[in-house]
Amino acid sequence: MSNNHQERDVYVAIADPTRRTLIRLLAEAEELPLHELTAQFDMGRTAVSKHLAILKDAGLVLARKEGRETRYRLNAAPLKEIQDWVSLYEGFWKERISKLQLLLEENK
């Protein structure tokens, strides 16, 4: 699969558990700054902002600067795309195949 950022779609964005947690956290709050999001994870702010960047690329998250911090907000509209059964399976297979790709890379 290509790593081209433009091809990074909503399925890939939500295939990762950390990103699903970010979506959940943002769904429960109106807007959150990076440090509050980072506090929820066992990883540094750089790692968390990388995940947020992927969500942003997929149009799932909106970011705005306020003073020195970036605040994040959920944009749920693209999730509507995955509401039906066929789309859910597409998402499922994309997630599984990326797992398979990692597996094959490891075994090289």
Add this chain to the structure above:
Amino acid sequence: MKPDVSLDFKFTSSIEQVWHALTDSDTLAKWIWSNDFQPVVGHKFQFRAEPNEWWDGIVDCEVLVVEEPHKLSYTWTSAGETTTVTWTLAEQSDGTIQLHLDQSGFSEETKARQGAIEGAKYAWTNMGAQLEKVLA
């Protein structure tokens, strides 16, 4: 109406490696779920995922086609719906492997039903009620 699932993936591994990943039970367990798959036409097997609130975690399957290393097909029955999953492998001129996945046989009714139904959410278990909330 949306078409059935049709996806293409590209691999840089050999066709034998990709075929092995699709047909070896232990390897399958690493990227789909635990299973008792055997690459034998007519073999009946199950994928067993963690059950959750909406789904018993069982997928009943029967092998339909085994054409090593180019084509593998099996039925996929889960949550009362039977579809057919077909994997097609092709070596490209640049040496990469194209893997095509086709899942067909979804009923019109199923395609039209929204994700709130039981079963359909299994892929996003972790999102659970939150997804519903987000989509509300």
